[in-house]
Amino acid sequence: MEDCNPPLPSREFTLMVNRKPQEIIAPAEPTPHELKPLSDIDDQQALRFLVPVIHFYAANSNMTGQDPVGVIREAISKALVYYYPLAGRLRQVADGNKLVVECTGEGVLFIEANADATLNEFGELHPPFIGIENLLVPNSYYGITDCPVLFIQVTRLKCGGFIFSSCINHTMCDAFGMFQFLMAVSELARGFEAPTLLPVWERHIFNARKQPRVTHAHPEYEGVISDTIISPFSEDADMVERTFVFKRDDIAALRSHLPPHLHNCSTLDILLSCIWRSRTIAVFPDDDDEVRIIYPVNVRNRFNPQIPQGYYGNAFAMCAAIARAGNLSRKPLHYAIELVKEKKHAITEDYMKSLADFMVTRGRPQLMLSKAFIVPDNTRIEFQQVDFGLGKAAYAGVATGRLGPVEGICSHCIGSNNEKGESRILIPVCLPSKAMKIFTKELEKLLLFGSSKL
Numbered sequence: 001m002e003d004c005n006p007p008l009p010s011r012e013f014t015l016m017v018n019r020k021p022q023e024i025i026a027p028a029e030p031t032p033h034e035l036k037p038l039s040d041i042d043d044q045q046a047l048r049f050l051v052p053v054i055h056f057y058a059a060n061s062n063m064t065g066q067d068p069v070g071v072i073r074e075a076i077s078k079a080l081v082y083y084y085p086l087a088g089r090l091r092q093v094a095d096g097n098k099l100v101v102e103c104t105g106e107g108v109l110f111i112e113a114n115a116d117a118t119l120n121e122f123g124e125l126h127p128p129f130i131g132i133e134n135l136l137v138p139n140s141y142y143g144i145t146d147c148p149v150l151f152i153q154v155t156r157l158k159c160g161g162f163i164f165s166s167c168i169n170h171t172m173c174d175a176f177g178m179f180q181f182l183m184a185v186s187e188l189a190r191g192f193e194a195p196t197l198l199p200v201w202e203r204h205i206f207n208a209r210k211q212p213r214v215t216h217a218h219p220e221y222e223g224v225i226s227d228t229i230i231s232p233f234s235e236d237a238d239m240v241e242r243t244f245v246f247k248r249d250d251i252a253a254l255r256s257h258l259p260p261h262l263h264n265c266s267t268l269d270i271l272l273s274c275i276w277r278s279r280t281i282a283v284f285p286d287d288d289d290e291v292r293i294i295y296p297v298n299v300r301n302r303f304n305p306q307i308p309q310g311y312y313g314n315a316f317a318m319c320a321a322i323a324r325a326g327n328l329s330r331k332p333l334h335y336a337i338e339l340v341k342e343k344k345h346a347i348t349e350d351y352m353k354s355l356a357d358f359m360v361t362r363g364r365p366q367l368m369l370s371k372a373f374i375v376p377d378n379t380r381i382e383f384q385q386v387d388f389g390l391g392k393a394a395y396a397g398v399a400t401g402r403l404g405p406v407e408g409i410c411s412h413c414i415g416s417n418n419e420k421g422e423s424r425i426l427i428p429v430c431l432p433s434k435a436m437k438i439f440t441k442e443l444e445k446l447l448l449f450g451s452s453k454l
Helices: 068-082 175-189 248-256 267-283 325-330 333-344 349-361 433-449
Strands: 017-019 023-025 035-037 050-057 089-092 099-102 108-115 150-157 162-169 239-246 290-298 316-324 372-374 395-398 413-417 423-432
Touching: 023 068, 050 175, 068 108, 068 150, 068 162, 068 175, 162 175, 239 433, 248 267, 248 433, 267 290, 267 325, 267 333, 267 372, 267 413, 267 423, 267 433, 290 325, 290 333, 316 325, 316 333, 316 349, 325 333, 395 413, 423 433
Parallel strands: 108 150, 290 372
Antiparallel strands: 017 108, 023 108, 035 099, 050 162, 050 395, 089 099, 150 162, 239 423, 290 316, 413 423
């Protein structure tokens, strides 16, 4: 496991960003004015938040005479003709807690900015980023209903590079859907007449049945008393953020210590289990605590017929592996892996129909987040490939490790290539400083000795 948190540059670095006034980018052509209901998976309470994604780009000789802000602004306008619901506004209708998109054609919020910094001054490109609050659209603009669903800032760097950040309302699309939209923008920026993959709405695929029937257990949402989420950490906790880097050798080392029947388990199964186990030891010392790791499972290939190519809505199930803290902490790593694998493989088309029925009949409840750890997997989404005609991204992925309804309960698995082109997985983690030291030590023990010697 590589130390992805080297010292900051030798001179003191304070990021100064000059933002221009906000503007609204509307579709380049007239679009239909209509109401489009979200699916019963889209508008669940757990997805009513914004997801910040950031792309860092180095200066490129192809940029000579081109302004990335102008190129991207025009491409967004063109892409919104195809993705016109993203130019609309979410409305809450009287029927329960249902959300619909009013396709108004108003547009997305856009900010042009300039930073007095070079790309090199950011050091190793991974969360936490210096001055991240200045590289995203200010959160004072954010909301869920009756406001833009997408917020974008493009920041020029004095070295000739630039930073592209976006915050999308998660009810509108998942990570695959956001990537699809950004690829459309990048293709139009490079001169394509139309996106290679055209968008598909079809949100009815994930709607409840006319006669709802919950045929599966959905413990991810059971036991929620209130939508108010209480932090597992004290108000005065010294929260720190660190990114952990896993290379192929690290995964191979962990895999080598597993029993034979788990040698072919996925990299994700191994990493989820490692960080869940280590975090539990660091945060929940009570053996009787019921702890859970929650992770989305993509279902695009689990339907028959398959979900249409181009579907950009939320097409995943939130899964929870659940254990007693004492069992998870003391038993070998493969105990956690088997829990994660078992739940993931249970997600079927019928399960998703049951989940949609559950959402409608139970009032779209919040996730059960007591003693939970949420870890989405973005390793299969190549955000670094988004190229606006000015080169591929040096880093692309979530903008911060402090995501989630409260700090410290959500991380991400981010696929990334280093400067040598070597693949690796980044996992930003946010914990109180004391817990972070224990978490780091437990991860190092797993890598050095494997689960068999713990």
